[in-house]
Amino acid sequence: MALYSPFPNYIWNLSVAIAMESGGQIGEIVDMCQPIIDAAAGGGDAGTPAFMRQWSNYGDKLIALAAEDEAAGHGFSASNKLERASLYLLVAERMQGHGAPGRKETYAKALDAFAKSAKLGQINRERVEIPLETGTMAALYTRATGPGPHPVVVYCNGLDSCKELLYWSRLPEALARRGISTLCVDQPGSGEVLRLQDLPVDPHSENWAGKAVDWLETQPDVDPKRIGMTGISLGGHFAPRAVAYEPRFASGACWGANHNWREVQDKRLKREGENPVPHYWAHVMWAFGATDMDEFLAKSEAMNLNGHMGGVKVPFLVTHGANDRQISVDYAHDCYDQLVNSPRRELKIFTAREGGVEHVGADNMAFGRDYIADWFADTLGGRAA
The missing domain is CATH 1.20.1440.110 (acylaminoacyl peptidase)
Structure with missing residues (x-):
């Protein structure tokens, strides 16, 4: 593949x-x-x-x-x-x-x-706005099929994606078939929230993820005891961090591990690994609200999950592509190894046998999509068949 x-x-x-x-x-x-x-x-x-x-x-x-x-x-x-x-x-x-x-x-x-x-x-997605401490977080809500209340998954961006691309990954569709709703969010530093409100990345993702849970708890079709969290690419930092510090999450997963993204920046300065977007350093300074490289590197210090994964006390899945050219597969092993308090942890490395070997399955998202959807069906009480 x-x-x-x-x-x-x-x-x-x-x-x-x-x-x-x-x-x-x-x-x-x-x-x-x-x-x-x-x-x-x-x-x-x-x-x-x-x-x-x-x-x-x-x-x-x-x-x-x-x-x-x-x-x-x-x-x-x-x-x-x-x-x-x-x-x-x-x-x-x-x-x-x-x-x-x-x-x-x-x-x-x-x-x-x-x-x-x-x-x-007549597409099954509704644009909603979730209050933050400053500004609002734009999101797309896809409702599960069948009678509720339903479990729901908060699904966040990476560095350079947006809620529309999250929707088009078809994970919300796969989850809806399994009786699970999805909230795709443009969190601070991404999508509308960056472009229209100029709100930068908050490495402490529990801050905005907790606001998503607050909103979901007010929805009559949501079971507040069955809320999960996942993220793609740099969401592999945000999702594990949020689950570690927001106790209302009942399950978690990451589509691509990003265990020590701060270290990745040092490697990119040495031209190790591929960048995800053109004009990369200008993009990250914009996303982090930094005026120069020194300020960006200082602000990105918190983008490191070492010492935090012990806070995950619910089921958690780590996935990664075996041939990821942006983020080393070693970070998936780091994340998994540190999930010492998770009652059900799993590491899935996608290989050439099935596909999805590139960064977050850029070569083939089908296997990651199905695997993560089945994980949440199994751990949040959805249906897998």
């Missing part, structure tokens, strides 16, 4: 993989990529404006085609096109540096298409 690699660098290919795994059409992706192959030759940071133009133009085309469907009374077809338009626009936006021309406008257009798609397609 290998990452589809039309471009000569990892960062651009990762964006293509994200689009493919999030519901993009392969023919459309080929059409967008082919004219900009040469633009990627200068490395991950070079040529990203060309990427923006190509992908956002295709998003605009799909929005126009969706409008024709809607005018003809074909709302479901319009929704399908708007989903892909939003995806392509968000991938284009994600590839740009902080403050790049057109980035804000592209993001706004993507959110608009996403919201309109949900309405036209």
